[in-house]
Amino acid sequence: GEDVEQSLFLSVREGDSSVINCTYTDSSSTYLYWYKQEPGAGLQLLTYIFSNMDMKQDQRLTVLLNKKDKHLSLRIADTQTGDSAIYFCALGEDNQGGKLIFGQGTELSVKP
Amino acid sequence: SQTIHQWPATLVQPVGSPLSLECTVEGTSNPNLYWYRQAAGRGLQLLFYSVGIGQISSEVPQNLSASRPQDRQFILSSKKLLLSDSGFYLCAWSLDSYEQYFGPGTRLTVT
Numbered sequence: 001g002e003d004v005e006q007s008l009f010l011s012v013r014e015g016d017s018s019v020i021n022c023t024y025t026d027s028s029s030t031y032l033y034w035y036k037q038e039p040g041a042g043l044q045l046l047t048y049i050f051s052n053m054d055m056k057q058d059q060r061l062t063v064l065l066n067k068k069d070k071h072l073s074l075r076i077a078d079t080q081t082g083d084s085a086i087y088f089c090a091l092g093e094d095n096q097g098g099k100l101i102f103g104q105g106t107e108l109s110v111k112p
Numbered sequence: 113s114q115t116i117h118q119w120p121a122t123l124v125q126p127v128g129s130p131l132s133l134e135c136t137v138e139g140t141s142n143p144n145l146y147w148y149r150q151a152a153g154r155g156l157q158l159l160f161y162s163v164g165i166g167q168i169s170s171e172v173p174q175n176l177s178a179s180r181p182q183d184r185q186f187i188l189s190s191k192k193l194l195l196s197d198s199g200f201y202l203c204a205w206s207l208d209s210y211e212q213y214f215g216p217g218t219r220l221t222v223t
Contacts, residue, residue, distance in 0.1 A: 008154075033211075042202055042214035043156075086154060098144045098206045099161060099171075105154040 002026040004091060006103035013111055018079045020106045022072040022089035029091035032065060033100065034074045037086045046074070046087075076108075084110045114139035118203050118215040126223055131176075131190040133218050135203030138184065143205040145186040146212065147178055150200040162186060198222045 003025040012018045020034075030051050035043040049056045049063045049072075056063045062075040072089055086107050090100040115138045125131060137143050147159040158171045160178035168178050175194060179187045186203060203215040 035214075040217075040219075042216045043204075045211055045213060048211065088154075088156070098146070098212065099158055100212060102156040107154075 002029070002091060002101040004089060004101055004103040006087075006089060006106045008104065009107050009109070011109045011111065012079050014079060014081055016079055018076040018083070018108055018110075020074045020076075020087050020089075020108065022074075022103050024070050024072070024089075024091055026091070027067065027070060029093055031092045032063075032072050033090040033092065034061075034063065035088040035090060035102075037088065037105070039085075043088065079108075079110050081110045081112060084108055114205070114213070116203060116205055116213060116215040118201075118218050120218060121216065122219045122221075124221045124223060125193050127195055128192050131188070131193050131197070131220070133188040133201055133203075133220075135186040135188075135215055136184055137205045140184070140205070140207060142183060143207055145180060146204040146206075147186065147188050148202040148204065150202060150217075152199070156202065160188070193222045195222050 005023045031048055033048040034046045036046050037043045047058050047061050049065050054065055060077045064073045086105040088102050088105045090102045092100045117136050119134055144163050146161045148156045149159055150156050160168055160170055162168050162180045165180055176190050198221050201218045204212040206212040
């Protein structure tokens, strides 16, 4: 089955850029997502990218997809303390009832 | 706009007791509905999903079950809880399988 890997922790200084990485094994994924989870809360959909795209930008967020290397990244520009959370990448396929496969999540810590 | 509710928010239950967690969605019709469990680590595990009333697909064999008695209601149940059932249970909904939106979650502790 699909395997999705993320590093567990990332620490950055306020104002710096954060880059959260995700690698996967199955190339049949149609949609690739980034979710944010704050402590004790549900998951918030941040952004997503279709597999036929290489890049998507949405304000401070930039998603890059390298299909050849099966690598997805989320860049947060001008990282703020309010960005501290766990970030999950998730992959989905057509015709699978909308099922998502999640990575383990990367805990982003932003230091002032 | 659409909203998703889960209750209770937290629950402490003894081993062997029954369980019923409820999830309801407002502002949409015929959504796909999902139950996930997030264990003490971080990973989310898909437990059940439903594409319509009475249609339930189970992803992982376990002592949990799910039901969808109404279009926008999804229930997670157990007849006898195990210690290993402790975790954070998340309900989600989607339309056309593109984006899933999550509820606030239920924290279950089995003692």
